[in-house]
Amino acid sequence: MLFLGTAMSIGVVAFWIALGIGIAALAGFTATNQLFQYPMFTIGVGVIIALMAVGMCGLFAVRLPNFVYAINPGHDSAAGSVGFGVMTAVLSTPCTAPFMGAAAAAAAVMTPTRTLLVFAAIGLGMALPYQILSMAPRLVDRMPRTGPASELIKQVMGLLMLAAAAFFVGTGISGLLTRPPAPPSLLHWWVVAAFGVAAGGWLAWRTLRITRRPGPRLVFGTVGVAILAISAFIGLRLTDRGPIDWTYYTPERFASAQSEGKVILMDFTAEWCLNCKALEKTVLYDDRVVTLVAEEAVLPIKVDLTGNNPDGNAMLKAVERLTIPLLVVFDAKGDEVFKGDFYTVEQVVTALNAAQSPPLAQRGP
Incomplete structure (x- = not known):
């Protein structure tokens, strides 16, 4: 056997x-x-x-x-x-x-x-x-035999897959309608969150309806509430444009910043790039990085590749990369001092300080 x-x-x-x-x-x-x-x-x-x-x-x-x-x-x-x-x-x-x-x-x-x-x-x-x-x-x-519980799981999985579908369709529409250097729309994240909230709420509510056993009610009810809360958090978090006042990339803006001797923090990103989102929220929006980027000597530039962006693709090729996420720091002379696809707060802070002399963190008012 x-x-x-x-x-x-x-x-x-x-x-x-x-x-x-x-x-x-x-x-x-x-x-x-x-x-x-x-x-x-x-x-x-x-x-x-x-x-x-x-x-x-x-x-x-x-x-x-x-x-x-x-x-x-x-x-x-x-x-x-x-x-x-x-x-x-x-x-x-x-x-x-x-x-x-x-x-x-x-x-x-x-x-x-x-x-x-x-x-x-x-x-x-x-x-x-x-x-x-x-x-x-x-x-x-x-x-186990089939019954209401298995049907409920299928329905919840279907709603979560609709959330994934909303993400892809939404980013596609955003890329279709956005004309660089305009920032892309973030409205699709609310649709993604809505399907997630519906999945969590439906799981919690239907669990209470189809079983009287306290164990399954506690476990699946808790999972449902967790899905609901996480989905709502995602909607709020990913529609927040954050504490950095980004300049969206054009060759002219980049050349102007270099001619002015600016330190440039260049972030290559896209709405469909979840790794980009994670790095942006956890690293670039860290208080230490935000403080340095707020200095007048620093210009944060975002190269958004959500849709067709020939200038952005040309810049990505110019820094000898093909994929994102990618962060590049240029010093006041226009030379690269840091380039990485995955990075930490400490690496970004060190790069920004190395790009300017004296270090930005030590400069007086």
């Missing part, structure tokens, strides 16, 4: 790895920012995720051709068990389509290696229950 169960698990994993290889071959042809700067691509990713989310909520079903259901490989041999595992994975696609669609959309902007790891992980996750049951067949009798 264990041997045949392992063979079946290998078949399940093999199907997903093969699917990952196909997607990796299509996805690994360009840099992430080059893809996301095409608004229709970003909107397309969002639409795919939205369709999968609607399907997860039960408004439509994905079905395979009838001949696929007629294939019945024998499972009393190693080869047959591997084939049975492959068919199990194939026949699961009507149920896994929402997750598979989201994974495929995300994989479109990953490296081929990471794409393969993602799909291998999906396969391992699907194979694990079969492997466990082959090791302990008696556990079959204890498997």
Whole structure:
């Protein structure tokens, strides 16, 4: 039993790895920012995720051709068990389509290696229950049955996927409508937050309706409230433009600042770049950095690559990088003193002080 169960698990994993290889071959042809700067691509990713989310909520079903259901490989041999595992994975696609669609959309902007790891992980996750049951067949009798709880989880996951869809569609529309050097719109974050709040609220409320047991009420009610609170926080946090008065990049503004002998803090970012957002909120908006950037001798310049920005892309190429996030500090002579894609508060403070003599932190009024 264990041997045949392992063979079946290998078949399940093999199907997903093969699917990952196909997607990796299509996805690994360009840099992430080059893809996301095409608004229709970003909107397309969002639409795919939205369709999968609607399907997860039960408004439509994905079905395979009838001949696929007629294939019945024998499972009393190693080869047959591997084939049975492959068919199990194939026949699961009507149920896994929402997750598979989201994974495929995300994989479109990953490296081929990471794409393969993602799909291998999906396969391992699907194979694990079969492997466990082959090791302990008696556990079959204890498997949970479908019911209101499983439907609730599907609905909550659907709402969270709609939040992800709103993020992609919103950033795509923002890139489509924004003309550099104008800053991009942040309104889509409120839509993202609204779906998250709805997911958390629905989980907490429905849990109270479908069970009287105190344990599940406490656990899932707490999770629902946490999702609601985090979503609201995200909406407030990511629509706040922060304490730095950014100048949005143009070649003329950059040249003017250099001619005036300014220290320049240049942040390459985009609305779709979540790593950029994290670094901005945790590092650049730290009080020590904000204090130094507020000095008259420093000019903070933001190069926004949310949409098509030829000048911004040219500047990114000029500093010999292809991807974001990226922070560059130029001294008063126009020379680079720091360049990094991931950085700490201490590194930024040190770079700003090194860019000006005497150090900004030691200058008098």
